[in-house]
Amino acid sequence: MYLYGGTVAEAARHVGDEAFIAMVKRRFTKVFGMAPSAEEVRSWRRSWPTLVAILRSAGLDAVHLLLEYSLPATGERVDALLLGRDAEGRLCAVAIELKQWTHAYLSPLRPGMVRINARVVQHPARQVGGYVHYLQQWVSRDEFPLTIRGTVVLHDAPPELIAALRAPAEHGPAGAYPVLGRDDLSPQPSPQALAHRLGCADLSPVGWDDVERFLRVEHRPSPALLARTKEVIEGRDAFALIGNQDLARQEVLHAVTAARERGNKSIVVVTGGPGTGKTVIACRLLGDLCQQPYGNPRLLSPSGTLTRQVRRTVGEHSRGLIATFLDKIPTGITDTSVVLLDEAHRARTYPDHQQGAFPVTLGNLLQRAAVTVLFLDERQIVRPTEGLTLQQLRQHAQASGFSFAHIDLVSQFRCNGSRAYQHWVDDLFQPQGPASTWEGNDYDLAFAEDPEQLEQWVAEHIRGGRTARMTAGFCWTWDSPSTPPLLPEVEIPWKSPAGPRIWARPWNSRADETTHDHPGVPARPFWATDPGGHDQVGCIYTAQGMEYAYNAVIMGGDLVRRGEQWIARPEKSQDPQLRRLPAHRYLQYALNTYRVLATRGSQGTRIYSTDAVTQDYLQTLIRPYSR
Template sequence: MIVYHASKKGFINDVFNGTIADDIDHAFLIHLGRHTSPNEKLSWKNSMMHMYKVINTSDIPDNSTIAIEYQIPLTSKRIDFIISGVDDNQRSNIVIIELKQWEQAKLSSKSGIIQTRFQHGESETAHPSYQAWSYAYMLQNYNETVREQNIQLLPCAFLHNYQEDHIISNECYTEYIIKAPLFLKSDARKLQEFIKRHIKYGSKEDIVWLIDNGRLRPSKQLADALNSMLHGNREFVLLDDQKVVYETALNLAREAAKGPKQVLIVEGGPGTGKSVVAVNLLAQLTKEGVVAQYVSKNAAPRDVYTAKLLGSFKKSYINNLFVGSGSFIDTPQNTFGALIVDEAHRLNMRSGLYSNLGENQIIEIIQASHFSVFFVDDRQRVHIKDIGSKATIQKFAESCGAVVHTAKLNSQFRCNGSDGYLSWIDNTLQIRQTANIRLAADDYDFRIFSDPNQLFETIKEKNQINNKARVVAGYCWDWNSKKNPNAYDIILPEFHFKKRWNLNADKNLWIIGNKSIEEIGCIHTCQGLELDYVGVIIGPDMRYENGQIITDVTQRSNNDQSVKGFKSLIAHNKIKALQDADEIIKNTYRTLLTRGMKGCYVYCCDKPLTEYLAAQLEPQHDESIPELRIEPEVNNEVKYIDFLPLYSIRAACGYFGEGEMVDESGWMKVVTPSRHIPARNHLMQKETGLMKKLFSNLKIPIILP
């Protein structure tokens, strides 16, 4: 997604006229439904003035293309500044520039990490060259257009307030500075030369527009990449806060081997990359000879990972890598170098089928290892026995005498990279108030169905692509098929809809099974895993009435262990019990609604809830009517072919040919409902060439056939 888009000439004019920060802010409002902060506007104003000075030369063509705050597909990360064009060899190039207003920094012993001062104080962050390179890497790997058209991505970093101090350019960062050159306060001329080498001419096609509308590669999922990662291959480049957490964890694991016990607690919501960082840590620590294990309470992720690895590794080796959270009851102190606990919010007090083994899973894990890292999301507590909150883990870690560190993952890599969707879910389910009151269609493919059969068939169609779409539901129906395989579980008689729970055939491998699309999953078989598309049936345990989301634990199935013991709890403290049940039900649906990387489709048993959810969506544009794209300026080569002039009403009121000239207000992209009309075939080129000469003289806008 492009927030600001103009030619170099248009950008120069916007900066010169002092409107650039307001223009970007207005674009933010249009695209993201919100204004940005005053500090960010000030940052744009300052940084864009420096970029104005760098590119304000006739050696950089006026019709090269500028994009500001370009969002990398399928992520929430944005590239600060892009300039595109072609070089002497007519190769399409994109220069990616990471802009920083830093004035000083401190060295870090962690690879690719540096420390600097932000508004909230000093903290560690990715080195600007690493950041620029990683953004280019992500764009290269996500966008098929970049690969198919051989577009060269050239990342760099420009710290326009930073005087050379041999810290930001220290030799420990050489690996990344080579990949993404670093330009400081006195290097504006060098940056200009860097751009001039690669952007000699404007492109006949808008390269940034091509990329933004290009075909995306199938999204990479952790389970599919696991085998390669454990063989030492890079499958995921960690971005920003992921990189900081990863390097921090590695550093603490190395320190703990020769010093006091270390504990790292990492907070992160759905799709922030907790599992990706966890498995990267497992692979690297194992490579370094550290005895490490990946720990999870939920068996489904472990079983899926095991299934993906069988045939490449011995089963005993796999079983030693991926273990349950109840595996450390009798483990001697410091047996392991590192224990990596994913979905730590699911940890229980005691272990075993009947919760009668051990004393405390958190303490047992901490005691068993020199270093332990807990990846936690307090809003994914979905079982009455879940105790793994950030505060609880910290309390028990301190009681064990461990040195406790905390970190946070914020960036979104699921749900189309939409931070707004996650905030919208929280606001809509009334978990917490956010500013995301309405969900725009551009944010995420979210649809509401009035018929569960239509939902199911739509998900089945999506599943034909790559077997990565499933339907899940709240646990509101008994598991009848457990005893009678011919029985059905989820039955909605008014729609003649009947399906089975998934736990008979594929069990915990349901999410990757070849035939399991016909079955419905629940929270226990999908938490910690991801899909491309997820269908969610919201059962009668959640409804909408009198302006409130109402949860009803009595509508949960008696087979659901998540709320087992609720009746006895309500007898002791009714208010607390109802609060816990409300939290568990809302968290369950929050988790289910965030399993899809590309889309989520919903059916609600409660009709008022359906109407309420629909009211929280922005009105969608009619797809049969193309969205108008109007640019202030376009290259001469595409005028009257791909773009037609747009005039104000004065043109209609005046007299063409009688001396009054009306300049165009902009240029409108020619489209049809199904495709762009570039008029590129041989016959149309001849025809449009004649028409271009005719209408460029007349200055009359016309839509070509």
């Protein structure tokens, strides 16, 4: 996908016209399903004519130019991509990252990041390096050899800013990509010298047939990418399988082989509660599939937090292989692909994405792939916009003529391996009926009398070098800005022996990246793992799919105990999608939410309720916390 394609000379005739901008805006809306922002359109107006003038000054009129080229399966767009033929006669792509910066702040503590006003962004040389790496790993291969280069063009940047940006790049992999500023972009001492600085000195023109061939080429992972991912996964003890986990893996591999041999499609569902190892199995299978001939696997998840964490563990080279699945099917999935969909219970089932009973986008994904393996826990469905079930998948497979297999995981690998604790939690968060008293001695569970006890318990473990976090139901407003300082919005009044007190802490950050100025406030995807996360309160959307050693849970007023049943009070929720639900519908989501929160700790959990009656009830089931 791209917004404009033509030679540099052809682009020069149009890029300055408002009619051209209007045409590109219409194409953007058609291609990406939404209108471009006003800021983006302003950027086009300022940068495109300047870039085209620079390329013409370098004598590159006959080279092909693609503006806003979209890298399939990533959601990323390259500002400009030049296509020509290199000195050896191979097709050559030069990715150009355009910036209008005149100033920026760089911190020696985070050399890969740059702050522009209030935004923190990736260093542009790293950014263009990522584009080059993607094209090397997903497009260039034996049957389609492609030379790939990258250049950063900051056409308004003064020399001092360019020097600052070049300094960190020189000492890392981004040093392979030129960073050019205002003084580097004139044809001095010659047009050929400018072309050399741009990385285009040897480019000769190609015909539109070659451009179309590049645009049509199937994007699939290269053997080198697959081999590297396999080696990383195989070398990590965290992805080792035991017991039923390995049995599930073998069943999936058997289904993959059978589906490929018979040529029909297959759905495999792996079910299991929290901590049974679904994500570990998914990662292990990705490593297995990466070593198969003509492999084209994907590991997807509806959770951006889980995607970022797994990709960080496996390595950023796995980008594209490991991706977030929301409203669109990643490009490059074909009838040779095996798709591993972790946390499938969180797959979106918005009404406008459905026709009948089965979500359309997910149905299209199942139809496109050769084999789809879905990792599922129905009791982790926490929103009305989610909700995939085993029965739905079985019926869909039957109606579609797909093979179907189901593996259920029983063994518990979180919560200290305590099956007793998992049963106790499942029993506690049933809608009604008496819950059992906790009698187990293989998991550290206790009742907290007040929020300060929770905080002290967490702080004690942090001081001991262990991971510990606090979570809460979504019962407090969340209006903090995306960048620190965060507001202490989780506010709980309580009575101490010395009199009334108020305990208050902020929710976790909304930002996707940790900021320069507040390294102790981790970005949302890394709240559960990075230093400083214990100082904020996580919610269900941040904690789901994660784990840490010690787990403090605050139950809010949206779920209270009265007699032998739980009562839902959706009006106490601050989630706009949930608070308008009738109480009988809200109840199961609330029960599932607190069940998930209560199963994040691998070593121990403390539970506290802001409702006095519920506190009294919990105290009858759990021994009190003692220091």
